[in-house]
Amino acid sequence: MNQPSLSYGNISLRPLEPEDLELLYLWENDSSIWQVSNTLAPFSRYILRQYIEESHRDIYETKQLRLIIENxxxxxxxxxxxxxxxxxxxxxxVGILIYATTDRQKGYAADALQLMCQYAKEVLGLHQLYANIGANNPASVGLFEKSGFQLSGRKKDWLKLLSGRVDEFLYQKIL
Structure with missing residues (x-):
């Protein structure tokens, strides 16, 4: 990446900070978005505080990385x-959340996904990224397709929701 920071378009990405505790508590415990994150139970502030405290560990050790998207x-x-x-x-x-409906459809997710693709390729040396998307989430399907991800599989009746079962799509992007 030829940029001094993790910025692209109208967003920047930053690591988790201790001040993000209440924000994560709100996002992780909003049951209306649990189906997209495969969450089944709320998280305590204690668990989230530990998660934030451990977030400085290297992706090679933890096998995961979460960054906050700022406008x-x-x-x-x-x-x-x-x-x-x-x-x-x-x-x-790769997974992405734009929490408030008023912040959606402003290009933040597209910019963040583009930046993560660049970061994954140029910094981490990855060959590909993938996303699992519920068939009932057309906004995410559109986002990933516009970002160059291609549908490579469909898992039938994969996700159990209160309203019934839905398929899950597997999208991949060769970087």
Missing amino acids: ESGDPVGAVDLFDFEPFHQRAG
Whole structure:
């Protein structure tokens, strides 16, 4: 990356800070978004504080990385995660959250995803990223397709929701 910081378009990415505790508590415990993160129970402040305290550890050790997405004013609007990091196979999963509906459709997610793709390729040396997306999430499907991810699989009745079962799509991007 030819940039001095993790910035692209209208966003910047930064590591977790102790001051993010209440923000993470709000985001992680909002049951309306649990289905996209495969969360089944709320997180305590104690557990989230430990998570933040451990977030300084290297991605090669933890196999994951969470960064906060800030808008052009420096306000946190969401988070982007690399998970299931596999340095030998040079791949990782990627997930993204823009929390407030008023912050969606402003290009923050697209910019963050573009930046994470650059970071994954140029800094981590990854060959590919993948995303698992519920078939009931057309906004995420559109985001990942516009970002160059291609549909490579469909898992039938994969996700159990209160309203029934839905398929899950596997999207991949060769970097």
